[in-house]
Amino acid sequence: xxxxxxxxxxxGGGATGTGVAWDAALRGFRTVLVEKxxxxxxxxxxxxxxxxxGARYVLKDADAAVECMQENRILRHTHTHCIExxxxxxxxxxxxxxxxxxxxxxxxxxxxxxxxxxxxxxxxRREPLLNPRISRVFEVSDAAAxxxxxxxxxxxxxxxxxAQLLTYHEVIGLHVCGGDGNRTVSGASVLDMVSGEEVxxxxxxxINAAGAWAGQIAGLAGVEMTGILGKGVMLATNHRLTNTVLxxxxxxxxxxxxxxxxxxSVIGTTDERVTDAEDLRIEEWEVDLMLAEGDKLVxxxxxxxxxxxxxxxxxxxxxxxxxxxxxxxCNDARQMGGCIVRGDSRDAPRSLALLNHQERDGISxxxxxxxxxxxxFRLMAEAAVDEACAQLRVxxxxxxxxxxxxxxxxxxxxxxRLNQVEDEGLQKELICECELVTRxxxxxxxxxNPTVTLDDLRRDVRLGMGPxxxxxxxxxxxxxxxxxxxxxxxxxxxxxxxxxxxxxxQAAVSQPNLLLREFLQERWxxxxxxxxxxxxxxxxxxxxxxxxxxxxxxxxxxx
Amino acid sequence: xxxxxxxxxxxxxxxxxxxxARAGLRVRVVxxxxxxxxxxxxxxxxxxYLPGQERAWVADWTQAVAELPAAHPYRLLGVxxxxxxxDEFQKLSVEVGLPYGRAGVGGQNQLLVSPVGAGRPVYLxxxxxxxxxxxxxxxxxxxxxxxxxxxxxxxxxENLQKQGHRARSVTVALDLPKGQANSPxxxxxxxxxxxxxxxxxxxVAGVDAAGERLGLPxxxxxxxxxxLIAQLEEASGGGTIFEIPTLPPSVPGMRLDAALRAxxxxxxxxxxxxMEAREVQAVDRRIQWVETxxxxxxxxxxxxxxxxxSGGILGGGIRGDHSGRVLETVFDLPLTVPxxxxxxxxxxFLDGRGHPIFQGGVAVDAQCxxxxxxxxxxxxxxxxxxxxxxxxxPIRERSRxxxxxxxxxxxxRQIAECSGDV
Numbered sequence: 001x002x003x004x005x006x007x008x009x010x011x012g013g014g015a016t017g018t019g020v021a022w023d024a025a026l027r028g029f030r031t032v033l034v035e036k037x038x039x040x041x042x043x044x045x046x047x048x049x050x051x052x053x054g055a056r057y058v059l060k061d062a063d064a065a066v067e068c069m070q071e072n073r074i075l076r077h078t079h080t081h082c083i084e085x086x087x088x089x090x091x092x093x094x095x096x097x098x099x100x101x102x103x104x105x106x107x108x109x110x111x112x113x114x115x116x117x118x119x120x121x122x123x124x125r126r127e128p129l130l131n132p133r134i135s136r137v138f139e140v141s142d143a144a145a146x147x148x149x150x151x152x153x154x155x156x157x158x159x160x161x162x163a164q165l166l167t168y169h170e171v172i173g174l175h176v177c178g179g180d181g182n183r184t185v186s187g188a189s190v191l192d193m194v195s196g197e198e199v200x201x202x203x204x205x206x207i208n209a210a211g212a213w214a215g216q217i218a219g220l221a222g223v224e225m226t227g228i229l230g231k232g233v234m235l236a237t238n239h240r241l242t243n244t245v246l247x248x249x250x251x252x253x254x255x256x257x258x259x260x261x262x263x264x265s266v267i268g269t270t271d272e273r274v275t276d277a278e279d280l281r282i283e284e285w286e287v288d289l290m291l292a293e294g295d296k297l298v299x300x301x302x303x304x305x306x307x308x309x310x311x312x313x314x315x316x317x318x319x320x321x322x323x324x325x326x327x328x329x330c331n332d333a334r335q336m337g338g339c340i341v342r343g344d345s346r347d348a349p350r351s352l353a354l355l356n357h358q359e360r361d362g363i364s365x366x367x368x369x370x371x372x373x374x375x376x377f378r379l380m381a382e383a384a385v386d387e388a389c390a391q392l393r394v395x396x397x398x399x400x401x402x403x404x405x406x407x408x409x410x411x412x413x414x415x416x417r418l419n420q421v422e423d424e425g426l427q428k429e430l431i432c433e434c435e436l437v438t439r440x441x442x443x444x445x446x447x448x449n450p451t452v453t454l455d456d457l458r459r460d461v462r463l464g465m466g467p468x469x470x471x472x473x474x475x476x477x478x479x480x481x482x483x484x485x486x487x488x489x490x491x492x493x494x495x496x497x498x499x500x501x502x503x504x505x506q507a508a509v510s511q512p513n514l515l516l517r518e519f520l521q522e523r524w525x526x527x528x529x530x531x532x533x534x535x536x537x538x539x540x541x542x543x544x545x546x547x548x549x550x551x552x553x554x555x556x557x558x559x
Numbered sequence: 560x561x562x563x564x565x566x567x568x569x570x571x572x573x574x575x576x577x578x579x580a581r582a583g584l585r586v587r588v589v590x591x592x593x594x595x596x597x598x599x600x601x602x603x604x605x606x607x608y609l610p611g612q613e614r615a616w617v618a619d620w621t622q623a624v625a626e627l628p629a630a631h632p633y634r635l636l637g638v639x640x641x642x643x644x645x646d647e648f649q650k651l652s653v654e655v656g657l658p659y660g661r662a663g664v665g666g667q668n669q670l671l672v673s674p675v676g677a678g679r680p681v682y683l684x685x686x687x688x689x690x691x692x693x694x695x696x697x698x699x700x701x702x703x704x705x706x707x708x709x710x711x712x713x714x715x716x717e718n719l720q721k722q723g724h725r726a727r728s729v730t731v732a733l734d735l736p737k738g739q740a741n742s743p744x745x746x747x748x749x750x751x752x753x754x755x756x757x758x759x760x761x762x763v764a765g766v767d768a769a770g771e772r773l774g775l776p777x778x779x780x781x782x783x784x785x786x787l788i789a790q791l792e793e794a795s796g797g798g799t800i801f802e803i804p805t806l807p808p809s810v811p812g813m814r815l816d817a818a819l820r821a822x823x824x825x826x827x828x829x830x831x832x833x834m835e836a837r838e839v840q841a842v843d844r845r846i847q848w849v850e851t852x853x854x855x856x857x858x859x860x861x862x863x864x865x866x867x868x869s870g871g872i873l874g875g876g877i878r879g880d881h882s883g884r885v886l887e888t889v890f891d892l893p894l895t896v897p898x899x900x901x902x903x904x905x906x907x908f909l910d911g912r913g914h915p916i917f918q919g920g921v922a923v924d925a926q927c928x929x930x931x932x933x934x935x936x937x938x939x940x941x942x943x944x945x946x947x948x949x950x951x952x953p954i955r956e957r958s959r960x961x962x963x964x965x966x967x968x969x970x971x972r973q974i975a976e977c978s979g980d981v
Contacts, residue, residue, distance in 0.1 A: 478711075553909045
């Protein structure tokens with residue numbers, strides 16, 4: 001069995017875990033991160049992409065609002081290229097009556113969250129598709145964030161600071177030693193999902209940043225930690241409807257955010273309590289609700305072409321214990337077959353929660369960081385590593401708020417990729433015309449990040465995320481990967497320079513057919529809930545390509 | 560007045576228009592776009608897989624048709640009528656200089672190499688693809704062109720090997736222009752030029768093919784590929800060359816489309832593009848006119864008979880909306896599709912049973928006339944054919960061209976008979 005020794009072991013490769021690894025490594029800790037799938041495979045890769053100004057929570061959760069406001073400022077400097085400075089509007093639609101807007105503006109002032117009321121006419125000039133019947137508009141410093149890019153940049157920064165990130169390594173056990181009252185977590189057993197090999201990791205401290213899976217991880221140490229899981233459904237349109245983030249100026253509820261993310265607009269979200277972090281089903285009513293609510297922000301949104309629907313599960317945390325929440329089978333027809341926790345997860349706090357299991361459960365060497373928002377991932381990491389320092393009895397200040405992650409200069413802007421393609425004459429290199437992914441982008445993603453499935457590449461370069469949903473690029477990516485890895489397998493016998501050691505050079509060579517079918521299915525999963533009109537027609541074209549032309553359903557069996 | 564107005568310019572519409580024009584009818588084709596012929600592989604797929612038996616390909620479609628559901632359009636026609644239509648198509652293909660051939664006797668299918676190295680069950684193959692028949696035991700050498708997009712010879716060869724065929728791959732330099740995409744279509748256009756043809760002949764002559772068949776991407780010119788193939792065969796020392804189709808737009812599909820259009824032109828049948836049918840007038844179960852939208856003004860087309868060949872969901876003849884309504888887009892004909900969105904799709908994309916939404920369509924009688932709920936023709940002078948028909952999923956069955964040709968032909972013959980003066 002392979003053994004690894006480290007000071008800090010981080011569990012979870014989402015925004016938070018990657019942030020913890022970055023923070024810990026910057027403070028000089030030997031750090032190892034394990035993630036059971038690919039980075040951002042969990043909730044980080046399934047969120048709407050909004051960098052909160054804090055305004056959304058001013059009346060509901062002041063702690064979360066202030067955390068968001070502070071982190072919004074910091075991330076603009078540390079993760080500049082992952083953020084598009086879109087600005088944000090809180091708009092009062094005819095459905096949003098009452099005194100909320102005045103209370104909202106007052107709370108923003110009280111919490112020092114920048115918020116300026118602007119004339120409706122100027123808001124409509126900037127966003128012509130915005131509902132013309134709105135009565136008031138407040139401008140705040142919301143922005144759009146690329147959570148895939150940001151996590152990869154954080155991961156790169158963590159690696160540069162000496163951290164080791166192991167993806168496709170699933171925790172199968174936590175090592176707990178000592179008897180009652182003196183129990184300590186001393187490491188973990190993890191399974192390398194690609195090789196099937198078990199790895200033993202000894203660590204001075206284990207930080208559980210597994211997000212929606214944190215309860216399962218804590219369970220491995222015998223700790224009961226039933227957080228609350230709130231599933232949110234989001235839809236992407238096939239182009240941008242607005243260039244500004246839109247919020248309804250009302251108590252946060254379903255479908256009241258419309259965020260421009262790269263080439264699309266994302267409408268979200270619902271908030272359904274679920275018991276399983278992998279319960280990502282999308283119900284018809286959820287899609288209908290998003291469209292109906294979206295129409296209130298941008299009339300006609302429901303008639304625009306929807307590309308895809310997806311769900312993410314938020315890990316939320318109440319200060320009380322899990323006994324406060326009864327779990328029962330749900331009889332509600334809307335959520336057939338689902339096992340749901342009663343009550344509304346929308347009411348759960350959005351601020352971060354650091355669980356000191358020594359105080360809480362009498363187990364040392366083990367922390368859990370949960371709750372929070374994507375916007376506050378850096379702060380969550382800081383809190384976790386501060387506590388780690390305290391437990392390890394060292395004093396090392398946090399440096400992440402002044403350290404920029406590697407990346408290009410300046411904020412993201414919509415024409416960035418097109419500009420690059422045109423400037424550098426890369427038209428002939430395009431393998432995904434929808435998202436302007438070039439062959440070299442795909443190849444460097446393969447070199448830079450461990451790649452096991454095409455979906456990993458999607459998270460790296462947006463492969464297959466545009467209108468054709470993989471119709472053309474799935475085949476191309478398989479062909480390119482096959483050629484790339486065949487070439488790599490040829491040179492691996494010689495003394496060629498070692499590339500990323502985690503790449504399995506044989507996977508795509510031996511199983512290109514599997515890669516192809518898996519990715520087609522992965523794309524199908526997300527279009528099924530929204531398949532009508534032109535997108536339905538698109539899928540019929542994708543069937544023509546993969547069935548009639550390629551006969552991909554009759555390729556030799558995948559072992 | 561026209562004898563026949565055909566709505567749709569896919570293979571169904573064009574072959575039906577040809578059949579009717581040849582029978583002496585005055586025919587016009589109106590269509591919104593180019594039709595789906597450009598998207599497919601240019602082969603004539605009649606029946607590759609039977610529903611419920613997706614693993615085994617159909618070796619002879621004449622034997623398999625009886626196993627299709629009774630309502631399948633093929634069952635309405637019968638094997639003999641299908642054979643007549645396909646023979647007519649084959650004759651036409653020879654006439655227009657784009658000969659299609661079968662692999663054996665009767666309704667025997669052939670397996671041709673797909674662009675990912677699977678075997679595609681095809682009935683009639685264009686001459687350029689015939690030597691790719693996998694029943695042939697000669698080994699295969701898949702030849703890529705360096706710098707061309709969308710063709711992966713090593714992947715094709717590897718998958719062929721996995722299926723027990725002797726295959727390998729090689730990539731030759733064609734000195735393609737820098738700074739442009741070099742998609743299959745662009746390369747095909749380039750290979751219409753003598754200079755580029757010479758370079759390819761030279762490159763292929765340099766390939767050391769030991770008794771192998773050479774499979775190249777289907778880009779050997781839009782206009783004169785047969786001559787280029789002959790030159791390549793000569794250059795390779797008497798070897799055999801065949802084409803492998805590529806991602807859409809498909810060069811073999813475009814050749815077929817162009818050949819049909821040219822023939823219709825000779826017959827005096829007009830094809831009007833950019834005309835979306837948007838309104839119809841009917842009196843006493845007879846269509847009076849169909850109005851199309853054009854860039855300048857609406858236009859009314861009056862004809863004795865109307866053939867609906869607007870395609871299924873892919874072609875635009877059928878549209879499903881968010882509420883779960885599924886509409887036939889020109890005449891609002893009744894459709895045999897589930898009207899609940901939750902019933903449209905299956906959880907697995909590649910589910911061998913196919914997706915219910917893609918299996919519905921316009922139900923017709925044995926004369927190809929659309930039927931109402933009572934089983935009576937909706938209009939006396941309206942016919943329907945091709946992918947718009949109910950009880951078939953042409954993409955799953957690999958029956959796209961068979962349904963287009965057989966039903967298009969049958970409908971056109973019926974119309975010719977009804978027109979009386981023929």
